[in-house]
Amino acid sequence: MSELLRIEQLSAGYGEAVVIHDVTLKLGEGQTLALLGRNGTGKTTLINTLAGVTRQHGGRIELGGVALSKLAPHQRAAAGIGWVPQERNIFKSLTVHENLTAVARPGREGSRGAAWTPERVYEMFPRLAERKTNLGTQLSGGEQQMLAVGRALVLNPTLLLLDEPLEGLAPIIVEELLRAIRRITREEGLAAIIVEQHPQAILAISDEAVVLDHGTVVHADTAASLKAQPELLGRLLGVGR
Numbered sequence: 001m002s003e004l005l006r007i008e009q010l011s012a013g014y015g016e017a018v019v020i021h022d023v024t025l026k027l028g029e030g031q032t033l034a035l036l037g038r039n040g041t042g043k044t045t046l047i048n049t050l051a052g053v054t055r056q057h058g059g060r061i062e063l064g065g066v067a068l069s070k071l072a073p074h075q076r077a078a079a080g081i082g083w084v085p086q087e088r089n090i091f092k093s094l095t096v097h098e099n100l101t102a103v104a105r106p107g108r109e110g111s112r113g114a115a116w117t118p119e120r121v122y123e124m125f126p127r128l129a130e131r132k133t134n135l136g137t138q139l140s141g142g143e144q145q146m147l148a149v150g151r152a153l154v155l156n157p158t159l160l161l162l163d164e165p166l167e168g169l170a171p172i173i174v175e176e177l178l179r180a181i182r183r184i185t186r187e188e189g190l191a192a193i194i195v196e197q198h199p200q201a202i203l204a205i206s207d208e209a210v211v212l213d214h215g216t217v218v219h220a221d222t223a224a225s226l227k228a229q230p231e232l233l234g235r236l237l238g239v240g241r
């Protein structure tokens with residue numbers, strides 16, 4: 001498996017404030033990484049630093065051998081970063097279909113699965129197909145999340161960044177999204193970093209797991225190994241404290 005993402009001694013934050021320090025990690029093509037940690041430990045900041053919307057203070061980020069640190073967010077999207085921020089980045093005044101066609105871009109050479117088109121997004125999320133002509137404002141939280149993932153997919157990324165994709169969603173929608181994320185990563189071979197507060201479901205569909213505390217990596221292992229050690233996981237996430 002070849003390397004897709006390499007992060008070396010990364011530090012970043014907001015203005016002068018440094019929130020993440022000395023983060024080093026790697027991810028192979030098509031691999032899924034669960035990014036875990038208590039509230040306020042820097043998970044979103046790390047994701048946002050990959051997307052290019054924080055201030056990078058030091059270190060390196062490479063995606064497929066391309067150095068990202070000096071690139072603007074739209075250039076990172078062109079380089080293969082598919083960012084689904086916590087606040088679900090959709091155009092609420094456009095229809096579902098317009099949201100998908102406004103950003104669609106042909107597949108990049110060398111991507112493993114077939115290129116993502118609005119039609120393939122509808123196949124993945126039949127609920128969106130039913131809502132094609134509805135405005136973003138008329139969607140439920142789950143449908144908005146599906147559309148946010150769809151918008152990232154039609155840019156044909158090599159790495160999907162999902163920031164708490166399951167937050168606040170009904171259990172049945174959580175199941176649907178988890179199934180879709182598993183298909184996108186396992187069957188379509190897209191690499192992903194998934195931030196979650198509730199880790200068991202995400203560990204079950206991830207290859208690797210990294211835990212942050214106070215902006216640094218305090219644990220890095222396979223997802224299966226961390227999942228099999230609930231006491232360690234509880235300690236790392238401060239459960240029961």
Ligand SMILES: Nc1ncnc2c1ncn2[C@@H]1O[C@H](COP(=O)(O)OP(=O)(O)OP(=O)(O)O)[C@@H](O)[C@H]1O
Pocket residue numbers: 014017019037038039040041042043044045046197
């Ligand atoms: N826009 C911002 N400006 C300044 N500081 C910020 C900003 N966003 C986050 N922070 C600070 O950065 C630290 C890490 O926050 P971050 O949101 O990355 O953590 P997190 O692990 O994603 O937490 P959560 O699970 O609550 O989303 C916190 O101390 C937070 O107060």
